[in-house]
Amino acid sequence: MAWRNSRKNKFGVSSKADRTMDNIVFDSKKEMMRYAELKALQEAGEIYGMRMQPRFDVVVNEKFICFYKADFWYECSDGSGAVVEDVKGMRTPIYKLKKKLVEAIHGIEITEI
Numbered sequence: 001m002a003w004r005n006s007r008k009n010k011f012g013v014s015s016k017a018d019r020t021m022d023n024i025v026f027d028s029k030k031e032m033m034r035y036a037e038l039k040a041l042q043e044a045g046e047i048y049g050m051r052m053q054p055r056f057d058v059v060v061n062e063k064f065i066c067f068y069k070a071d072f073w074y075e076c077s078d079g080s081g082a083v084v085e086d087v088k089g090m091r092t093p094i095y096k097l098k099k100k101l102v103e104a105i106h107g108i109e110i111t112e113i
Contacts, residue, residue, distance in 0.1 A: 001100075008013070018033050019031075019038045020032075021035060021036060022035075022039075024052075028087065028089055030069055030087050030089060030113075031067075031087040031107070034065075034071070034072070034080050034085070034087050034113055035052070035072070036071060038074060039081065040060055040075045042074070045077055046076070047074045047075060047076055047077060047083075048074065048077060048079050049075045050072060050073070050074040051072070051073045051074070052071065052072060053069050053070070054067070054070050054072075054073040054084065055069050056065050056069075056070070056102045056105075056106055056108075058098070058101045058102060058105060059105070060105075065101070066098065066099070066101075068098040068099070068102045070084045070085060070086050070110060071085055071086050071113075072084070072085040073076075073088045075087070082108075083111055084108050084109070084110050084111065085110070085111045085113055086099075086110055086112055086113070087112075087113045088113065091112075097100055
């Protein structure tokens with residue numbers, strides 16, 4: 001039916017064309033803009049090794065519970081270490097729980113943008 005194609009995503013996500021850069025379709029315009037910023041920082045040499053959608057498994061007592069995918073991971077050229085970023089519009093209860101688990105298990109801090 002035609003009306004299904006015109007419905008908005010439950011999080012208000014815009015069309016793919018509005019969220020595409022470098023042939024990558026992002027979950028949001030905000031994430032796409034952050035990608036552009038990080039890409040510029042990498043080209044300027046301020047960060048390196050940028051990866052998109054790094055996966056972190058949540059394993060407790062040798063049992064796989066779930067996984068979490070961040071939006072970006074990169075190293076800072078100033079030697080301050082690695083950064084894991086998640087571009088957030090809405091912090092769902094599942095996200096909050098996964099964030100706490102990943103930070104505790106992997107010993108990292110997830111930076112929300």
